[in-house]
Amino acid sequence: MMGQVIFIVARESVEALLVIGILWAWMARRPDARAGRAWLLGGIAAGFALAAALALMLVGVATFLGATARSWFEIGMLSMAAALIVQMVFWMRKHGRTLKTELEAGLERSVAAANWLGVFALAAIAIGREGSETVVFLYGSFLQLQGLADYSAFFGSAAVGLGIALMLFWALQIGARFVSWKWFFRVTEWMLLFLGSALFLTAMGKLLSKHLSAYDLPGWIYSTVWDASGFLSDSSMLGSLLATLAAYRSQPIVWDLLVLALYWGVVALLFRHQDRKATRARPVTA
């Protein structure tokens, strides 16, 4: 049972720690790092509160929302997290180029305020969503405990699980320090974009099966495009981790591929627009 506690806690914390670890490392590069980290820490605290509130709902102690409203709320949270991730990457890309001059000119301040709110919300959702599941799991397991030995093993395992996930956080901070910023940013930017695609795909999956299932959509929407479950099933340990972090699906249906195409299409358009604006702006500033 204790091995299971370690595994579940580590697995459920990975996603949140990936987001927070990357944001934390990015903040360090900014001249206004202190303000950024304060917003991030605030988001983490809000995330714990959100996790507790959601857990109360899952346990059935509190019913703030009915089942339908709850699933809309989940879809909203997931989509918003995906949008915030894309926006965050967009913002950081822009910064790599223009940060100093803009900061000096004082143009950055108002834009920054809006983005700090984004950092806050993203951290809160990242912790709140997966955290609520961890809270339910730990609370349920906690109720099974009998005797002191049980308690110490339980808390020990939970701490080990969190420690394993925290190693990811540390690895990111060390990476930020020792790898060149350009490469670190490039790699983490892709990690976040993939995570965003996974969140958006999960959101749209819920939309399809919970809210669109009453409608008769054309049959091809549901047809399986390929079956790679023999190669790497998304129910396996590696497969499900890839599903959580990078939207891997071993048996995608047409809907899944449309959703992913929409996500990456929007990302590509946004970034191309950004690049074009940057090249247009360059001769002027030069």
Next chain:
Amino acid sequence: MIGLKEPDNFDGEMAMLWSSSAMVRSAKGMATLVALAAMGLGAAQAEGVDFTAPVDPAAAVPTYAIELKDGELLPPTLVVPAKTRFRLHVTNTGTKPSEFESNQLRLEEVLFMGMEATMMVTPLDPGDYDYFDEFQPGVMGKLTAKEAAP
């Protein structure tokens, strides 16, 4: 002339024999067809038996029950008709919390002890799909979708 007649008779007899054998053969053919048809029906019936019984057979959208019991999945396998939507009614009857999950079916539901949830599953292509309790890793359930016999 008698010598000439014989072959005629012989031919006649052969013709008779042939036709009777043809009749026998066609009868055999019929029997084989009937037997095949019967086997086909039998197979179809066997397939019908293979399908998991829904909770409420009269309902337009069938519902299948799954119990999560401290890491056990009851039943560990389900056979449902392909290309048609259905519901899964999942109950946690164990003493620990569970999370019913399936990436392949696009389902995820946290269930505290004693809680239950009904989930709609979108029409599936024929094939195998996994379901499991994420809080009890290692045990995998298999849902098979297959075309109903015509």
